Amino acid sequence: MIWDVHAHLHGVEGRTPEERMANIVRFMDRMGVDRVCISMGFPHVMDPSPEQLKAQNDYAMRAIAHHHDRAFGFVYCSGKHPTESVREIERCVKNGPMVGVKLWVAQLARDRRLDAIITAATALKAPILQHTWFKATGNHPGESTPSDLVELARRHPTAKLICGHSGGDWERGFAAIRGTPSIAAEVGGFDPSAGCVEMGVRDLGADRMLYGSDVGGRSFGSQLAKVQAADIPADAKRKILGENLRALLRPILADKGMKP
Numbered sequence: 001m002i003w004d005v006h007a008h009l010h011g012v013e014g015r016t017p018e019e020r021m022a023n024i025v026r027f028m029d030r031m032g033v034d035r036v037c038i039s040m041g042f043p044h045v046m047d048p049s050p051e052q053l054k055a056q057n058d059y060a061m062r063a064i065a066h067h068h069d070r071a072f073g074f075v076y077c078s079g080k081h082p083t084e085s086v087r088e089i090e091r092c093v094k095n096g097p098m099v100g101v102k103l104w105v106a107q108l109a110r111d112r113r114l115d116a117i118i119t120a121a122t123a124l125k126a127p128i129l130q131h132t133w134f135k136a137t138g139n140h141p142g143e144s145t146p147s148d149l150v151e152l153a154r155r156h157p158t159a160k161l162i163c164g165h166s167g168g169d170w171e172r173g174f175a176a177i178r179g180t181p182s183i184a185a186e187v188g189g190f191d192p193s194a195g196c197v198e199m200g201v202r203d204l205g206a207d208r209m210l211y212g213s214d215v216g217g218r219s220f221g222s223q224l225a226k227v228q229a230a231d232i233p234a235d236a237k238r239k240i241l242g243e244n245l246r247a248l249l250r251p252i253l254a255d256k257g258m259k260p
Contacts, residue, residue, distance in 0.1 A: 001242035002224070006129060006164060006188045006212030007036040009063055010044045017041065017063035024215060025070055031220040034242065036213075038064055039074035039102035039129070047106045047142070050084035053077065057092050064097065068258075072249070073098035074129055079107025079114040079142075086120045093124050099252050101128040109144040110151040118156045125252040127160035129186070134169040146176035146183075153180045160248055162210060165189045170196050174203045181208065184244065188212030188223045197230035197240065206236035210245050 007024065014020035020042070028036060041059025045052045056076045064071040075092040077085035092098040101121045107113060109130050121128050132146045133139060146167040153161050159182065166185045167173025170193070177183045185200055185208055200209050213223040227240050246260055253260045 001238070001246070002031075002033045002035075002211065003242040003245040004033055004036040004188075004213050004215070004220075005162065005186055005210045005245050007038050007215045008040050008042075008044070008217065009038065009059060010040065010042040011216030017059045018066070021063035021067055021071065025067060027215070027220055028070065031224060033213075033220055033224075035070060035072065036215070037072045037074050037100060037129070037245075039100075040076045040104070044104075046104065046140070047080065048076070048078055050081050053081065053084060053088055057088055057098075061092065061097060068097065072100065074100035074102040076102050076104070077117050079103065079109075079111050079117065082113050082116040085117050089117070089120045089124070089126070093121070093126055093252075098126075099249055099256065099258070100126050103128060103130045103144075105131060105140050105143040107142045109148040112155075114152060115155065118152065118159050122156060122159045125160070125255060127162055127248050127252075129162040129164050131164040132167045132173065133165060134167045134172050136169075146173045149183060150177060150180050153182050157182055160184075162186050164212070165214070166196075166200070171199065174200055178203055184208050184210050184248070186210045186212040187226055187240075189214030189218055192222050192226050197226050198232055201230075201232050201236055201240075206232070206239045207244060209236075209240040210248075211241045 009020045012020040041056040064073045075098045161183045168190045250260045
């Protein structure tokens with residue numbers, strides 16, 4: 001069972017959300033991926049207006065509309081527009097088909113303007129995937145590091161937070177979140193590196209690790225190889241490749257009457 005927590009329509013061939021999703025499913029079939037979590041539309045908008053947030057989420061919901069057996073949706077939100085983002089959570093998660101929240105680079109995760117978004121998501125049992133990175137050249141002004149996510153987690157200890165990309169510089173990322181057990185580490189979207197998943201399992205435990213690809217910015221194959229080629233026990237691989245994400249989503253899927 002392979003469940004991918006991090007996938008996008010951007011970077012995938014197709015003129016429409018439906019065509020792009022059909023191509024993603026074709027690649028999933030080729031690589032043995034059972035489920036993906038889709039967020040954002042195309043092209044990507046780094047600092048979206050409320051109108052752009054709605055349009056991005058509409059694209060994603062169109063994409064998954066005919067693939068509910070293969071794809072989940074994460075609603076795109078922005079800390080710069082907390083009121084409108086909460087409305088999008090209500091529209092797309094509470095009253096729609098989506099099951100999680102995606103935050104990108106518009107606002108730092110430590111900023112208190114995100115509190116309303118996290119509170120709304122947590123009330124619905126929706127996990128929150130926050131992009132994080134430690135960039136040698138410097139982050140974008142609103143681009144979070146794992147340390148920013150730790151500060152958010154301290155204010156929201158019951159939130160289901162996912163450290164997207166494990167901060168890119170995964171050694172620093174694992175170290176930053178090690179003492180915050182409510183944060184799971186997602187290991188997709190950066191170059192495959194020997195020892196990455198092994199270090200995550202050693203430092204965080206296999207239960208806190210999630211597979212993600214960041215398709216279509218990356219390929220399924222290159223990202224799956226991080227886990228499948230890791231020198232870790234088979235049960236740890238099963239947890240990272242799918243069991244942990246399934247467990248994370250099980251409460252909201254049950255509430256929405258969706259099969260896990």
